[in-house]
Amino acid sequence: MQIIIVGCGNVGTTLTEQLSKEGHNITVVDRDPMKAESVANRFDVMGIVGNGASFAVQNEAGIEEADLMIAVTTSDELNLLCCLIARKAGGCNTVARVRNPIYNREITYIKEELGLSMVINPEYAAASEIARLLKFPSAIKVDSFAKGRVELLKCRLGEGSVLDGKPLTYISGGLHCDVLICAVERGEEVFIPSGNFRLQEKDVISIVASSRKANEFFRKIGMTTNRIKNCMIIGGGETTYYLAKQLLPMGIEIKIIEQNKERCNELSELLPQAMIIHGDGTERNLLYEEGMPRAHSFVAWTNLDEENIMLSLFAKSVSKAKTITKVHRIAYDEIIDSMDLGSVLYPKHITAEYIIQYVRAMQNSIGSNIETLYQLIEDKVEALEFRVQEKSALVGIPLMELQLKENLLIACINRRGTIITPGGQDTIELGDTVVVVTTNQGFHDLKDILK
CATH class of the missing domain: 3.40.50.720 (NAD(P)-binding Rossmann-like Domain)
Structure with a gap:
């Protein structure tokens, strides 16, 4: 185009x-x-x-x-x-x-x-992204496929994880969980794993599952699945306002710390159910007074990257809160990713991703059958959702008989609202949407997955 x-x-x-x-x-x-x-x-x-x-x-x-x-x-x-x-x-x-x-x-x-x-609206889009992350406290990134029926979640395995040293087959055989691990990040390396692949502590794994099955998986491997009951937000900008409007109806208690007194008065009128604190959100004593050690979730959303990073590291050291950190400068993403900051959000990336999804929807109407595309691991792994609109060489053939390209995994099949975690005997049918995870670039059609 x-x-x-x-x-x-x-x-x-x-x-x-x-x-x-x-x-x-x-x-x-x-x-x-x-x-x-x-x-x-x-x-x-x-x-x-x-x-x-x-x-x-x-x-x-x-x-x-x-x-x-x-x-x-x-x-x-x-x-x-x-x-x-x-x-x-x-x-x-x-x-x-x-x-x-x-x-x-x-x-x-x-x-x-x-x-x-x-x-x-970048601020509203960022607020929606934060709200989605708070649904899954263990995840550091959440994307949706199949019109929200399937979640693509990224999480880090902790030290002493029950999955350390276990092959992927243990997830279905030992834990009896119907989830699929579609990508593993280990240091600089990225793997599209097979069933015999062995996980290690500190791996960052990407899983495909429904919301219910994802929460069951997190619970069985000892990760937090409790519903978040309160949220402390540093910075009272527009994103904070939109976020509070989404979280308050869910019964989540909101506490906002903002330096500007005039803005505090505005927020008090706009958000009567939230607690607005006038003060410096970087002051250690204030954070203790306002109950940071008891916070279930913590959002560092000031205009300074350095402040946000410092605040999230502090929140991690004194609480078990789910932390979300705002970062503007994309150039330092490799250094930032190496820190334990919880979920890091780049507002510019969120805005760009929404627009790119619209462009793909336009393309979809002029020949391409990509429904959704996410950069799962920046410039390394993509997750694509294709709609099967016409009879092709893939339809009706068991997946084990297809000659698929290397470094590629069929992660999920959505058949009229029923979500299938695919095995070798499963087939792709007309009208399905199919999620593919791959390190290959430039796919426009489902048949591009074949050798």
């Missing part, structure tokens, strides 16, 4: 990298010549310097031939204007990043009146 991306910040750069890898023709637009040139050279795409809301600049970027315009500058108004002009000039699909809560309350009206295909 022909895609124009306006804004070369972290989100724009992440989108350009991922979408150019997938074979789309990308043109990036930014007012800053250095940013536009840097992204264009780095990913070998076309770069244009100028205001993305200018009709002349959009013409230069090829708006008349474009299939999609994505506006992800730091200004909501500029993003909306870019999309409005793109709709009038080229009639293409449009995606706008809009973060102001005032616009968020009117999002349906804005989408309909401006003809937007998608509006993404």
Whole structure:
């Protein structure tokens, strides 16, 4: 597809990298010549310097031939204007990043009146991601397939884990759990394991299962499955507001610590059921006074990466809380991943991932049968969900007879809402959706899994 991306910040750069890898023709637009040139050279795409809301600049970027315009500058108004002009000039699909809560309350009206295909609110998306993680206290990352019926969960095996030294066959034979381990990270190495693969303590494993079966598995291997009853949040920004709105109806007690007194007053009016504390969330004594050692979950969501990292490490040392850490700077992800920070969320990645899912849905309507795609392990392992729309060489043949590519695992089959953990005798049928985990790149169709 022909895609124009306006804004070369972290989100724009992440989108350009991922979408150019997938074979789309990308043109990036930014007012800053250095940013536009840097992204264009780095990913070998076309770069244009100028205001993305200018009709002349959009013409230069090829708006008349474009299939999609994505506006992800730091200004909501500029993003909306870019999309409005793109709709009038080229009639293409449009995606706008809009973060102001005032616009968020009117999002349906804005989408309909401006003809937007998608509006993404980064703060709301991040809050939804945190809420999903709190459903599974043992997981450090949660993704969903089969319209939410299947969870793809990532967790770290602790020291002395019951799975240490055990082959994967022990999970079904010894623990009697119907879950599938589809990827294992061990230091720098990544494995798509077979049944004889032996796990070790400190491995990071990715499992595919329904919510109920995942919780049963965590319980049997001694990981936390208790429902989270309270949450302490440091930082009272928009993400915190959206998160509290999602958690309070679930009966979770919310305590927010915020430095700005004016913002505390606002939050007290907006969230009467939550406890709002005016104070410095990095003060050790305050955290003790407010009960950090008894916290079930702890979210470090200030605007400073260093503060968030320090706070999560402190929370880990004094409590058994599920910790969630906000990090902006993507460049240091390898160092950050080596620390025990619980779940680390990069807001820019979350925004980019939602937009990329929309792009794939568009592609799906023009030939590709990918329903969902997640980067399970950055640039190393992908999890893809395919819909079987037509009779092909795979349909009706037992999986053990298929000549599959190396480093590939069929993780799950969804047949009209029934979730099948596949064995050698199972088959893929018309109308199924199939989840595939692989280290291979560039799959567009289910038949690409064959040698």
